[in-house]
Amino acid sequence: MKKFDKDRMILGFAGPVLALVVAFALTTLVLLASGRNPFEPYRLMFEQASYADIQVLIINQAGTYYLAALAVAIGFRMNLFNIGVDGQYRLAAMMAALVGASVDLPGPLHILLIVIVAMLVGAFWAGIAGFLKTTRGVSEVVATIMLNSIATSLIAWLILPKNFGDQAAGSNNLTTGDIPESGWFPGVSLSAEAGEIYGFTFVAAGCGLVYWFVLNRTRFGFDLRATGASESAAQASGVDAKKMVLTSMLISGAVAGLAGMPTLLGDTHTYSLDFPTGIGFTGITIALLGRNNPLGIALSALLIAFLDKASSSLDQFGYEKEIATIMQGLIVISVVVSYELVRRYGTRRQQQKVGEELAAGHALTTEKEAAL
Amino acid sequence: MPPLLSGQGECVINASSSPPAVELHGITKRFPGVVANHDIGITVRKGTVHALVGENGAGKSTLMKILYGMQKPDEGTIAVDGEQVSFNNPGDAIARGIGMVHQHFMLADNFTVLENVVLGGEKLHGIGGAARRKIKEISDAYGLGVRPDALVEDLGVADRQRVEILKVLYRGARILILDEPTAVLVPQEVDALFANLRELKAEGLTVIFISHKLGEVLSVADEITVIRRGTTVGTADPANTTTKQLAELMVGSELPSPETRESTVTDVPMLRVQGLSLGATDPDGVVRDVLADVGFTIHKGEVLGIAGVEGNGQTELIEALVGMRTPDAGVLTLDGADISHAPTRKRREDGIGYIPEDRHRHGVLLEAPLWENRILGHVTEKPNSRGFLLDPKAARADTERIVREYDVRTPGIEVTAASLSGGNQQKLIVGREMSHHPKLLIAAHPTRGVDVGAQAQIWDQIRDARREGLAVLLISADLDELIGLSDTLRVMYRGKLVADADPATITPEELGSAMTGAAAGHLEAAPEDEAR
Numbered sequence: 001m002k003k004f005d006k007d008r009m010i011l012g013f014a015g016p017v018l019a020l021v022v023a024f025a026l027t028t029l030v031l032l033a034s035g036r037n038p039f040e041p042y043r044l045m046f047e048q049a050s051y052a053d054i055q056v057l058i059i060n061q062a063g064t065y066y067l068a069a070l071a072v073a074i075g076f077r078m079n080l081f082n083i084g085v086d087g088q089y090r091l092a093a094m095m096a097a098l099v100g101a102s103v104d105l106p107g108p109l110h111i112l113l114i115v116i117v118a119m120l121v122g123a124f125w126a127g128i129a130g131f132l133k134t135t136r137g138v139s140e141v142v143a144t145i146m147l148n149s150i151a152t153s154l155i156a157w158l159i160l161p162k163n164f165g166d167q168a169a170g171s172n173n174l175t176t177g178d179i180p181e182s183g184w185f186p187g188v189s190l191s192a193e194a195g196e197i198y199g200f201t202f203v204a205a206g207c208g209l210v211y212w213f214v215l216n217r218t219r220f221g222f223d224l225r226a227t228g229a230s231e232s233a234a235q236a237s238g239v240d241a242k243k244m245v246l247t248s249m250l251i252s253g254a255v256a257g258l259a260g261m262p263t264l265l266g267d268t269h270t271y272s273l274d275f276p277t278g279i280g281f282t283g284i285t286i287a288l289l290g291r292n293n294p295l296g297i298a299l300s301a302l303l304i305a306f307l308d309k310a311s312s313s314l315d316q317f318g319y320e321k322e323i324a325t326i327m328q329g330l331i332v333i334s335v336v337v338s339y340e341l342v343r344r345y346g347t348r349r350q351q352q353k354v355g356e357e358l359a360a361g362h363a364l365t366t367e368k369e370a371a372l
Numbered sequence: 373m374p375p376l377l378s379g380q381g382e383c384v385i386n387a388s389s390s391p392p393a394v395e396l397h398g399i400t401k402r403f404p405g406v407v408a409n410h411d412i413g414i415t416v417r418k419g420t421v422h423a424l425v426g427e428n429g430a431g432k433s434t435l436m437k438i439l440y441g442m443q444k445p446d447e448g449t450i451a452v453d454g455e456q457v458s459f460n461n462p463g464d465a466i467a468r469g470i471g472m473v474h475q476h477f478m479l480a481d482n483f484t485v486l487e488n489v490v491l492g493g494e495k496l497h498g499i500g501g502a503a504r505r506k507i508k509e510i511s512d513a514y515g516l517g518v519r520p521d522a523l524v525e526d527l528g529v530a531d532r533q534r535v536e537i538l539k540v541l542y543r544g545a546r547i548l549i550l551d552e553p554t555a556v557l558v559p560q561e562v563d564a565l566f567a568n569l570r571e572l573k574a575e576g577l578t579v580i581f582i583s584h585k586l587g588e589v590l591s592v593a594d595e596i597t598v599i600r601r602g603t604t605v606g607t608a609d610p611a612n613t614t615t616k617q618l619a620e621l622m623v624g625s626e627l628p629s630p631e632t633r634e635s636t637v638t639d640v641p642m643l644r645v646q647g648l649s650l651g652a653t654d655p656d657g658v659v660r661d662v663l664a665d666v667g668f669t670i671h672k673g674e675v676l677g678i679a680g681v682e683g684n685g686q687t688e689l690i691e692a693l694v695g696m697r698t699p700d701a702g703v704l705t706l707d708g709a710d711i712s713h714a715p716t717r718k719r720r721e722d723g724i725g726y727i728p729e730d731r732h733r734h735g736v737l738l739e740a741p742l743w744e745n746r747i748l749g750h751v752t753e754k755p756n757s758r759g760f761l762l763d764p765k766a767a768r769a770d771t772e773r774i775v776r777e778y779d780v781r782t783p784g785i786e787v788t789a790a791s792l793s794g795g796n797q798q799k800l801i802v803g804r805e806m807s808h809h810p811k812l813l814i815a816a817h818p819t820r821g822v823d824v825g826a827q828a829q830i831w832d833q834i835r836d837a838r839r840e841g842l843a844v845l846l847i848s849a850d851l852d853e854l855i856g857l858s859d860t861l862r863v864m865y866r867g868k869l870v871a872d873a874d875p876a877t878i879t880p881e882e883l884g885s886a887m888t889g890a891a892a893g894h895l896e897a898a899p900e901d902e903a904r
Contacts (some may be wrong), residue, residue, distance in 0.1 A: 092608040192690075216762075216766075217605070217759070217761055217762050218760055218761055218762060219751050219752060219757050219760050219762060220760070221762075222744075222747060222751050222762055223751060225736060225740075226740075226748060226751075229737040229738075229739060229740060230733070230737055232733045232734055233733065233734055233735065233736065233737055233748065235696055235716065235734075236694065236696060236716070236726065236728055236734040236735070236749065237717075237720070237722075237748045237749035237750075237751070238695075238715070238717030238718075238719075238720050238749065238751075238752075239716075239717070239718040240715060240716075240717075347739075347788070347790055347791070349789040350787060350788060350790075350791040351790065352781075353791075354782065354783055354787055354792065357783035358781055358782075358783065
C-alpha cells in the first residue's frame with residue numbers, strides 16, 4: 001500500500017514544481033522579449049535574500065501571507081471562493097486597532113482583546129457573504145468582492161478625524177491612535193541590524209497546525225472536506241450544507257481577521273492610511289500554489305514573500321521590480337493549469353495501476369479466498 | 373459443463389453456403405496493464421440475431437468498439453461477409469454496412485426525427501422530400517412506425533430508440549450492433565423492440581445484441597456467445613439453454629438459487645409514512661404534485677418494493693425519507709419515533725441505511741481514499757470517530773474488514789474510490805451501510821451496474837439482514853429483482869402509489885402495465901386460462 005502513498009506524494013509535488021518551472025520559463029521569455037538579460041534579475045534577488053535583514057523581512061511578510069492564505073484555504077476546502085479576505089483583514093485590523101488604542105489592560109489580556117476583536121470583525125464581514133449565500137443564494141464571489149469595496153469606503157469614513165481618526169500635527173496621514181505598549185506583541189530579535197521577527201509569526205505557524213488538525217482529525221473537518229469534495233454526497237451523509245457554508249465563511253473570516261495582526265501588534269501599533277493592502281489577494285495565489293495544504297501554504301508564502309522583498313531593490317540595478325509581479329501572475333496561471341493536468345494524470349494512472357494490480361491477482365484477500 | 377454448450381473454437385456449422393456476416397478471429401486488445409480482450413473468436417451468421425452476453429467489465433463493449441472501428445485490435449482478424457477488413461474509424465465500418473445503436477441515445481432533442489436522421493448523412497438522400505420518402509420506406513419495411521416530422525423531445529424512450537435504429541438503417545447498415553438496448557425499456561416496450569428485431573432479421577439483416585439480461589437474450593437470440601474475463605468461453609443455443617446455465621457460464625461458477633421465499637415479515641411496524649406530499653413548480657410555472665398523499669408501512673423483516681418508471685416520484689420519496697428534501701406535508705415514524713422534522717444526520721444515526729440511486733452524486737467521494745469513503749455518512753458513529761475526533765486507525769481497520777467481507781476488488785484501501793469499478797464501489801457502499809446495522813435500509817437500484825456475481829451477493833446480504841429484522845424499502849428498475857426480493861409490492865405512478873401486488877403471483881408484464889398507468893388497485897394475477 002505504501003506504493004500508492006508514495007505515488008500520491010510525488011504527484012503532490014509534481015504540480016507545484018511543474019507550475020514554478022513553467023512560470024520561471026515564461027518570466028525568462030518576458031525578460032528576453034524586453035531585451036534584458038534574462039538571468040541577472042534572479043541572481044540579484046538571490047543575492048538580496050542572503051542578507052539577514054531581508055531574511056527577517058521575508059519571514060515577517062510570510063507570516064502575514066500565511067494567515068491570509070489559510071483563510072482562503074478554509075474556503076477552498078469547502079469549494080467556497082472567499083475573495084473577501086482583503087476587506088476582512090483590513091476592517092478587522094482597523095477595528096482592533098481602535099479598540100486596542102482606547103483601552104488599557106495588562107499585557108496578555110490587552111493583546112487577547114485586540115486579537116478577539118479582529119477575529120470577530122473578520123468573521124462578521126465574511127459572515128455577511130455567508131448569510132447572503134445561504135438565505136438568498138447570492139454567489140459568495142460577488143458578495144465578497146463587493147464587501148471588499150464597501151470595507152474600503154467604510155474604513156475611509158471611520159478614520160476621518162471627525163469620526164474616530166487622529167491626524168498627527170504636520171502629517172497627512174490619518175491613524176487610529178497608538179496602542180499602548182501593553183498591547184504590543186513581543187518579537188524575537190536576531191541581531192541589532194537584522195531586526196525583529198514578529199512574535200505573531202509563531203501564532204501564524206500555530207494556526208497552521210490547528211488548521212491541519214481540525215481538517216484531518218475532527219468530525220467537523222471531515223464534514224467540511226466532504227462538502228468540498230461533493231456537496232450532494234455530503235448532504236446525503238447528513239451534513240447540513242447551508243449551516244456548513246455559514247460556519248466555514250465565519251471561520252474563514254475570523255482567520256482573515258488575524259492576517260493584519262503581525263503588522264499591527266508587531267510593527268505599526270496603529271491602523272493608518274498606509275497600512276499594507278492587497279494581502280488578501282496574494283493569499284489566494286498562495287493558497288492555490290500550496291494546494292490548501294498547511295505545509296505547502298507555508299512554503300508558498302515564503303516563496304511569494306521572497307519574490308516581494310528580494311525584488312524591491314531591482315530598481316537600483318536598472319530592472320523593474322514588477323518582474324516579480326509578472327512572475328506571481330504567471331505562477332497563478334501555471335498553477336491552475338498544471339494542477340488540473342497532474343490531477344487528471346494521477347486519476348488515470350491510479351485507475352490503471354489498480355487494474356494492473358487486480359489483473360496480477362494482488363487484491364486484498366477476500367473471505368471466499370481465505371476460506372479456500 | 374452441460375453438453376449443449378459447445379466449447380470455444382469449435383466450428384459452427386453453417387446451414388447456408390454464404391459466408392458469415394461477421395467473423396472475428398483471435399481478437400486481442402491490451403490496454404496498458406490490462407488485457408481487455410484475449411483471443412476472442414465469434415462467428416455471426418447472416419440473417420440472425422446473435423447475442424453477446426457477459427458480466428459488466430467482461431469486455432463486451434471493447435469488442436464492439438473494435439468491430440465498429442472505434443478501436444484497433446492488437447491482434448486478430450475481422451472478416452465481414454467473408455472479406456478481411458481493417459477499420460480505422462467508425463466511418464470505415466459504416467461503409468462496410470455496420471451500424472451501432474449506442475446505449476445512450478445520440479439525438480438532438482430540439483430537432484425533428486427527419487432532421488436527426490439526415491444529420492451527418494445529408495449526401496445520401498438530401499434533406500428534403502427524398503429523405504422523407506426514404507425514411508417512410510424504411511419505417512414501413514421494418515414496422516418501426518416512425519413519424520418523420522415529430523420533434524424528438526416529444527418522443528418517449530422506445531420511440532427514440534426506433535429513431536436511432538432507423539438512423540443506422542438509413543445509412544445502409546446490414547449489420548446492426550445494439551448495446552444494451554433494453555436497459556431503458558419497460559417489458560411491453562421490450563416486446564415491441566424484439567418484434568422489430570425479428571422484422572429486421574426476416575429482411576436478411578444481421579443483429580448483434582449485447583445484454584446481460586439473460587431472459588431477454590433467450591427469447592430473442594438465435595445464437596448466444598458468452599464472454600468472461602475478456603475471452604469467449606462458449607456458445608449456446610437458446611432453444612435448449614436455461615437462464616441459470618447461461619448465468620453460470622457467464623460467472624464461471626454455480627449461482628446460488630435466488631428463490632428462498634420464506635417470509636420473515638413481522639407485525640412490528642418499523643417505518644410508517646402518512647400523507648407524504650410534495651409539490652414542485654415546473655419551468656412553465658405550473659405547480660404539480662411530485663408526491664401526492666403517499667402512505668405506507670414497512671414492518672420489521674419486510675422488504676417493500678416500489679415499482680415505477682423512473683421520474684414518477686421515487687427519487688423525491690427517497691430524498692424526503694432521508695431528509696434531503698422537505699415535504700409539504702406528511703408524518704414519518706421510524707420505530708415509534710416521529711422523525712418528520714429530524715435532520716438527515718439524526719435520521720441516519722437513528723438507523724436509516726441508504727444505498728443511493730446515483731452513487732457518484734450521493735454515495736461516494738470519488739477523489740477520496742476508500743477508508744474516508746467508509747466514514748462518509750457515519751462520521752459520528754463508531755468506529756469512525758470518538759467524540760469529536762476522527763479515529764482514522766479504527767476506520768482503516770474496519771474498511772479492510774468491509775473490503776474482505778463484501779468482496780470489494782481492490783489492491784488496498786488507500787486508493788481513491790474513482791479507481792474502482794462501479795460494481796466494487798457499490799459493494800463498498802452496501803458494506804458500509806450494513807456495517808451499522810440499520811433498522812431501515814433504503815435501497816435504490818442496489819444492483820444497478822453491478823455484475824451478476826456481485827448482484828447475487830448483494831441480494832443475499834439484504835435477505836440476511838431482513839431475517840434479523842431489517843426493514844427495507846427497495847426501489848428498482850429491474851422488475852425481476854423487485855419481484856424476487858420484495859415481500860410487498862407497490863406501484864408508483866405520477867407521485868401516487870396507484871397499485872399493490874403480491875410478488876408471489878405477479879409477472880413482470882402485469883407490473884409493467886401498472887407502471888405505465890394502465891392498471892390500478894390490487895393487481896391480481898391473471899387467471900390461468902387467460903395467461904397461458
